[in-house]
Amino acid sequence: MEGASAKGVLSQLSLLEVQARSRKTQPQQQSRARELKAKREALTIQRDQLKAQIETHKSLQKLRASMDKQCTHEEEEEMEEDSENSQLLRLMARHTQLKDLLHAHHIIGGYNVIKTRQGKGVCVSLATAYEGVYLETYNLEIELKPRLRISRHNIPPFIPLNSLAEQSNMKSDMRTFLDTLSQHLNAFVGRKQQLKLVKELHKSVEVMESNVLCSLLVMMFTVPREKTAVLCTLDYTDHTKCLPTRVHFECEDKELSDSPVWKRNCSLLTQTPVHKALITMRKMGNIV
Incomplete structure (x- = not known):
């Protein structure tokens, strides 16, 4: 009888232990299920967009x-079946x-050049674009006689024009100089356009700081469930690129920035334009 009683107690204790483990793992399973559901929804949206x-x-x-x-x-008659769609x-x-x-024109080195000063100089136009949208056009006038030099321009003062001219040896290799200058200008307008899109598309993200070169961007996020504020700093040390070289997170919760989720967010921000990265982070439920 005593043996049977002991077995009954052990069975009851074992059952209680299983129930306790189940209660501990249930919140983790629910959190994982929510994460997988959000990921599935994001992939479904992406699939439909691609189709x-x-x-x-x-x-x-x-x-x-x-x-x-x-x-x-x-062929024209065939396209007239749906007038609105065909026109679009x-x-x-x-x-x-x-x-x-225009792309072919640029590939063959076709900068727009106009003669000035009765043939003694030229005016070169450098168009900039980001994601297929043409933005600002910059111009510089170059004197050819009596000596080769830049006389006038509207290049932003924070672009190191004189240094680029010296490094590229403008006098002997004008094409390399123009290509390098164009690279700096396109990277600048690209970063500037990203900042504009962040402000337009992400009202819940607060831009705390930026500079005229758009080489530094500090933003404030809010984590949904914890309502925790995260300070994010993007540092664009390579001024010929539109993507940051360093991403840094600051938060009162010290463990948050070291978590796998925020490490993935860090990689995302270094590999994807910031306005697009924020869309992905919001869809995944990482920010408000």
Whole structure:
């Protein structure tokens, strides 16, 4: 009888231990389930966007081919079935056609150059763009006679124009100088455009600090569940790039910045434009 009683007590203790373990693991499983659900939803959205982009790309490719062949009468009639969509596709196709021409113009070294001072100088225009959108155009006037020098320009003062001219040996290799200068300008307007998009698209993210070169960006995030504030610093030490070389997080919760989730966020911010990285972080539930 005593043996049977002992076995009954041990069975009861074992059952209680299993129940206690189950209660401990349940919150972890729920948290993991929420994370996987958010990831699934983000991937579903991305899949649907890619499908729509593929269909649009196929239609544009077909229309571009017909436009390059100057469009036969039969092809035009085929596109008239859906007037609104066909007009939009024609505009998009024309836009991509012009972009390709401009890109080809740049590839062959085609900076826009105008003679000035009755042939004694030239004015060079450098157009800048980010994500397919053309932004500011900068100009510099170069005297050819009596000696080669930059006489006038509207290059921002924080771009080291004279240093770039010396390093690239402008007098003997004008193309390298212009390419290097264009790289600096495009990186600057790219960082500037990203800052603008952060302010427009992410009202919950507070921009605490930035500089005229847009080489430093400090933002304040809020972590949803803990309502914890996180200070994020992006440092763009390479002024020819649009992506930061260093990302640093500061938070009262010291363990948060060392967690796997925020380490992934750090990698994301160094590999993806900041306005796009913030969209991903919000979809994954890492920031408000």
